[in-house]
Amino acid sequence: MPSVTRKTQAGRAERRDQIKTRLLAAVEQLLADGQNFTELSVERLVGVAGVSRSTFYVYFEDKGELIRAWLTEIISELEVAARGWWSLSGDATWDDLRAALNRVVLVYRPHTTLMAAAFDAAAYDPAVREQVEEMMQRNIAGLRKHIRAGQSLGAVDATLPAAQTAAWLTWMAERGLHRLVRDAPEEELAILVDAYTSIVWNTLYAGARGR
Known part of the structure:
Protein backbone atom coordinates (compact mmCIF):
# COMPACT_ATOMS: atom_id res chain seq x y z
CA MET A 1 0.00 0.00 0.00
CA PRO A 2 1.53 3.36 -1.03
CA SER A 3 2.60 5.55 1.81
CA VAL A 4 1.04 8.94 2.46
CA THR A 5 4.44 10.50 1.75
CA ARG A 6 4.64 8.92 -1.69
CA LYS A 7 1.11 10.04 -2.53
CA THR A 8 1.97 13.56 -1.42
CA GLN A 9 5.15 13.61 -3.50
CA ALA A 10 3.32 12.28 -6.55
CA GLY A 11 0.59 14.87 -6.12
CA ARG A 12 3.14 17.68 -5.84
CA ALA A 13 4.98 16.48 -8.95
CA GLU A 14 1.72 16.32 -10.91
CA ARG A 15 0.75 19.79 -9.74
CA ARG A 16 4.19 21.13 -10.69
CA ASP A 17 3.84 19.65 -14.19
CA GLN A 18 0.44 21.29 -14.59
CA ILE A 19 1.76 24.68 -13.49
CA LYS A 20 4.84 24.29 -15.70
CA THR A 21 2.67 23.55 -18.75
CA ARG A 22 0.58 26.67 -18.18
CA LEU A 23 3.64 28.85 -17.62
CA LEU A 24 5.44 27.56 -20.70
CA ALA A 25 2.34 28.15 -22.81
CA ALA A 26 2.31 31.72 -21.50
CA VAL A 27 5.99 32.12 -22.38
CA GLU A 28 5.31 30.98 -25.94
CA GLN A 29 2.35 33.34 -26.23
CA LEU A 30 4.29 36.33 -24.95
CA LEU A 31 7.32 35.64 -27.15
CA ALA A 32 5.05 35.20 -30.17
CA ASP A 33 3.62 38.63 -29.33
CA GLY A 34 7.09 40.15 -29.52
CA GLN A 35 8.15 40.02 -25.89
CA ASN A 36 11.79 39.30 -25.05
CA PHE A 37 12.33 36.49 -22.55
CA THR A 38 15.21 38.32 -20.90
CA GLU A 39 12.98 41.31 -20.14
CA LEU A 40 9.85 39.28 -19.33
CA SER A 41 8.85 39.74 -15.71
CA VAL A 42 7.49 36.98 -13.50
CA GLU A 43 4.56 39.28 -12.79
CA ARG A 44 3.67 39.43 -16.47
CA LEU A 45 4.23 35.73 -16.95
CA VAL A 46 1.99 34.56 -14.12
CA GLY A 47 -0.67 37.05 -15.16
CA VAL A 48 -0.94 35.52 -18.63
CA ALA A 49 -0.68 31.97 -17.27
CA GLY A 50 -3.41 32.58 -14.69
CA VAL A 51 -1.10 31.47 -11.88
CA SER A 52 -0.50 33.38 -8.70
CA ARG A 53 2.96 34.77 -8.01
CA SER A 54 3.15 32.81 -4.76
CA THR A 55 2.29 29.57 -6.60
CA PHE A 56 5.05 30.24 -9.13
CA TYR A 57 7.63 30.55 -6.36
CA VAL A 58 6.40 27.39 -4.66
CA TYR A 59 7.59 25.38 -7.66
CA PHE A 60 10.23 27.54 -9.35
CA GLU A 61 12.97 29.74 -7.99
CA ASP A 62 12.90 32.00 -11.06
CA LYS A 63 12.33 32.03 -14.83
CA GLY A 64 15.61 30.25 -15.35
CA GLU A 65 14.51 27.24 -13.34
CA LEU A 66 11.31 27.06 -15.39
CA ILE A 67 13.33 26.92 -18.61
Whole structure:
Protein backbone atom coordinates (compact mmCIF):
# COMPACT_ATOMS: atom_id res chain seq x y z
CA MET A 1 0.00 0.00 0.00
CA PRO A 2 1.53 3.36 -1.03
CA SER A 3 2.60 5.55 1.81
CA VAL A 4 1.04 8.94 2.46
CA THR A 5 4.44 10.50 1.75
CA ARG A 6 4.64 8.92 -1.69
CA LYS A 7 1.11 10.04 -2.53
CA THR A 8 1.97 13.56 -1.42
CA GLN A 9 5.15 13.61 -3.50
CA ALA A 10 3.32 12.28 -6.55
CA GLY A 11 0.59 14.87 -6.12
CA ARG A 12 3.14 17.68 -5.84
CA ALA A 13 4.98 16.48 -8.95
CA GLU A 14 1.72 16.32 -10.91
CA ARG A 15 0.75 19.79 -9.74
CA ARG A 16 4.19 21.13 -10.69
CA ASP A 17 3.84 19.65 -14.19
CA GLN A 18 0.44 21.29 -14.59
CA ILE A 19 1.76 24.68 -13.49
CA LYS A 20 4.84 24.29 -15.70
CA THR A 21 2.67 23.55 -18.75
CA ARG A 22 0.58 26.67 -18.18
CA LEU A 23 3.64 28.85 -17.62
CA LEU A 24 5.44 27.56 -20.70
CA ALA A 25 2.34 28.15 -22.81
CA ALA A 26 2.31 31.72 -21.50
CA VAL A 27 5.99 32.12 -22.38
CA GLU A 28 5.31 30.98 -25.94
CA GLN A 29 2.35 33.34 -26.23
CA LEU A 30 4.29 36.33 -24.95
CA LEU A 31 7.32 35.64 -27.15
CA ALA A 32 5.05 35.20 -30.17
CA ASP A 33 3.62 38.63 -29.33
CA GLY A 34 7.09 40.15 -29.52
CA GLN A 35 8.15 40.02 -25.89
CA ASN A 36 11.79 39.30 -25.05
CA PHE A 37 12.33 36.49 -22.55
CA THR A 38 15.21 38.32 -20.90
CA GLU A 39 12.98 41.31 -20.14
CA LEU A 40 9.85 39.28 -19.33
CA SER A 41 8.85 39.74 -15.71
CA VAL A 42 7.49 36.98 -13.50
CA GLU A 43 4.56 39.28 -12.79
CA ARG A 44 3.67 39.43 -16.47
CA LEU A 45 4.23 35.73 -16.95
CA VAL A 46 1.99 34.56 -14.12
CA GLY A 47 -0.67 37.05 -15.16
CA VAL A 48 -0.94 35.52 -18.63
CA ALA A 49 -0.68 31.97 -17.27
CA GLY A 50 -3.41 32.58 -14.69
CA VAL A 51 -1.10 31.47 -11.88
CA SER A 52 -0.50 33.38 -8.70
CA ARG A 53 2.96 34.77 -8.01
CA SER A 54 3.15 32.81 -4.76
CA THR A 55 2.29 29.57 -6.60
CA PHE A 56 5.05 30.24 -9.13
CA TYR A 57 7.63 30.55 -6.36
CA VAL A 58 6.40 27.39 -4.66
CA TYR A 59 7.59 25.38 -7.66
CA PHE A 60 10.23 27.54 -9.35
CA GLU A 61 12.97 29.74 -7.99
CA ASP A 62 12.90 32.00 -11.06
CA LYS A 63 12.33 32.03 -14.83
CA GLY A 64 15.61 30.25 -15.35
CA GLU A 65 14.51 27.24 -13.34
CA LEU A 66 11.31 27.06 -15.39
CA ILE A 67 13.33 26.92 -18.61
CA ARG A 68 15.80 24.43 -17.13
CA ALA A 69 12.94 22.11 -16.22
CA TRP A 70 11.70 22.25 -19.81
CA LEU A 71 15.18 21.73 -21.26
CA THR A 72 15.71 18.61 -19.18
CA GLU A 73 12.74 17.02 -20.94
CA ILE A 74 13.29 18.25 -24.47
CA ILE A 75 17.01 17.50 -24.70
CA SER A 76 16.36 13.77 -24.54
CA GLU A 77 13.67 14.00 -27.21
CA LEU A 78 15.95 15.90 -29.56
CA GLU A 79 18.85 13.54 -28.96
CA VAL A 80 16.71 10.54 -29.87
CA ALA A 81 15.83 12.23 -33.17
CA ALA A 82 19.48 13.08 -33.87
CA ARG A 83 20.54 9.48 -33.32
CA GLY A 84 18.52 8.58 -36.40
CA TRP A 85 21.16 10.51 -38.36
CA TRP A 86 24.17 9.41 -36.34
CA SER A 87 23.22 5.74 -36.72
CA LEU A 88 23.01 5.81 -40.53
CA SER A 89 25.02 3.00 -42.12
CA GLY A 90 27.92 3.46 -44.48
CA ASP A 91 25.75 2.79 -47.53
CA ALA A 92 23.03 5.28 -46.60
CA THR A 93 21.74 7.37 -49.52
CA TRP A 94 20.86 11.05 -49.86
CA ASP A 95 17.22 10.05 -49.34
CA ASP A 96 18.12 8.17 -46.15
CA LEU A 97 19.90 11.25 -44.85
CA ARG A 98 16.98 13.47 -45.78
CA ALA A 99 14.56 11.25 -43.89
CA ALA A 100 16.79 11.37 -40.80
CA LEU A 101 17.25 15.15 -40.91
CA ASN A 102 13.56 15.66 -41.57
CA ARG A 103 12.81 13.87 -38.31
CA VAL A 104 15.20 16.22 -36.49
CA VAL A 105 13.49 19.25 -38.01
CA LEU A 106 9.99 18.00 -37.22
CA VAL A 107 10.92 17.28 -33.59
CA TYR A 108 12.63 20.65 -33.15
CA ARG A 109 10.08 22.82 -34.97
CA PRO A 110 7.34 22.85 -32.26
CA HIS A 111 9.92 23.91 -29.68
CA THR A 112 11.69 26.73 -31.51
CA THR A 113 10.11 29.49 -29.43
CA LEU A 114 11.06 27.96 -26.09
CA MET A 115 14.50 27.00 -27.37
CA ALA A 116 15.02 30.64 -28.30
CA ALA A 117 14.03 31.56 -24.74
CA ALA A 118 16.58 29.06 -23.43
CA PHE A 119 19.37 30.63 -25.47
CA ASP A 120 18.27 34.10 -24.31
CA ALA A 121 18.30 32.96 -20.69
CA ALA A 122 21.74 31.39 -21.16
CA ALA A 123 23.15 34.87 -21.70
CA TYR A 124 22.59 35.80 -18.05
CA ASP A 125 21.74 32.58 -16.18
CA PRO A 126 24.84 30.40 -15.55
CA ALA A 127 22.78 27.28 -14.85
CA VAL A 128 20.83 27.59 -18.11
CA ARG A 129 24.05 28.38 -19.97
CA GLU A 130 25.65 25.23 -18.60
CA GLN A 131 22.65 23.14 -19.63
CA VAL A 132 22.56 24.60 -23.14
CA GLU A 133 26.29 24.14 -23.55
CA GLU A 134 26.03 20.54 -22.40
CA MET A 135 23.26 19.93 -24.93
CA MET A 136 25.33 21.36 -27.76
CA GLN A 137 28.47 19.48 -26.74
CA ARG A 138 26.54 16.20 -26.62
CA ASN A 139 25.22 16.88 -30.11
CA ILE A 140 28.70 17.70 -31.37
CA ALA A 141 30.11 14.56 -29.76
CA GLY A 142 27.42 12.38 -31.35
CA LEU A 143 28.07 13.80 -34.81
CA ARG A 144 31.84 13.63 -34.34
CA LYS A 145 31.55 9.93 -33.56
CA HIS A 146 29.40 9.43 -36.66
CA ILE A 147 31.92 11.25 -38.85
CA ARG A 148 34.84 9.21 -37.57
CA ALA A 149 32.94 5.96 -37.99
CA GLY A 150 32.02 6.97 -41.54
CA GLN A 151 35.61 7.87 -42.33
CA SER A 152 36.78 4.47 -41.17
CA LEU A 153 34.25 2.89 -43.57
CA GLY A 154 35.11 5.16 -46.47
CA ALA A 155 31.63 6.70 -46.38
CA VAL A 156 32.68 10.15 -45.14
CA ASP A 157 35.35 12.40 -46.64
CA ALA A 158 38.56 11.30 -44.90
CA THR A 159 40.17 14.74 -45.26
CA LEU A 160 37.67 16.41 -42.91
CA PRO A 161 38.73 17.20 -39.33
CA ALA A 162 35.97 15.35 -37.47
CA ALA A 163 35.78 17.52 -34.34
CA GLN A 164 35.78 20.88 -36.10
CA THR A 165 33.38 19.74 -38.84
CA ALA A 166 30.96 18.37 -36.25
CA ALA A 167 31.09 21.64 -34.32
CA TRP A 168 30.44 23.76 -37.44
CA LEU A 169 27.55 21.63 -38.64
CA THR A 170 25.94 21.47 -35.20
CA TRP A 171 26.08 25.20 -34.53
CA MET A 172 24.97 26.08 -38.07
CA ALA A 173 22.03 23.70 -37.73
CA GLU A 174 21.01 25.25 -34.42
CA ARG A 175 20.97 28.74 -35.92
CA GLY A 176 19.19 27.52 -39.04
CA LEU A 177 16.51 25.75 -37.04
CA HIS A 178 15.98 28.90 -35.01
CA ARG A 179 16.10 31.48 -37.79
CA LEU A 180 14.73 29.58 -40.80
CA VAL A 181 12.57 26.70 -39.59
CA ARG A 182 10.94 28.58 -36.73
CA ASP A 183 8.69 30.81 -38.84
CA ALA A 184 8.74 28.93 -42.14
CA PRO A 185 5.34 28.25 -43.75
CA GLU A 186 4.56 24.59 -44.31
CA GLU A 187 5.05 24.84 -48.08
CA GLU A 188 8.64 26.05 -47.56
CA LEU A 189 9.61 23.48 -44.95
CA ALA A 190 10.33 20.69 -47.45
CA ILE A 191 12.59 23.04 -49.43
CA LEU A 192 14.50 23.93 -46.26
CA VAL A 193 14.95 20.25 -45.42
CA ASP A 194 16.20 19.57 -48.95
CA ALA A 195 18.72 22.38 -48.64
CA TYR A 196 19.85 21.23 -45.20
CA THR A 197 20.27 17.69 -46.51
CA SER A 198 22.33 18.83 -49.48
CA ILE A 199 24.61 20.93 -47.27
CA VAL A 200 25.30 17.97 -44.98
CA TRP A 201 25.57 15.49 -47.85
CA ASN A 202 28.00 17.62 -49.83
CA THR A 203 30.07 18.36 -46.73
CA LEU A 204 30.37 14.84 -45.38
CA TYR A 205 29.51 12.20 -47.93
CA ALA A 206 29.64 13.41 -51.53
CA GLY A 207 33.41 13.49 -51.74
CA ALA A 208 33.64 9.89 -50.51
CA ARG A 209 30.90 8.22 -52.56
CA GLY A 210 28.81 10.64 -54.60
CA ARG A 211 25.07 11.18 -54.42
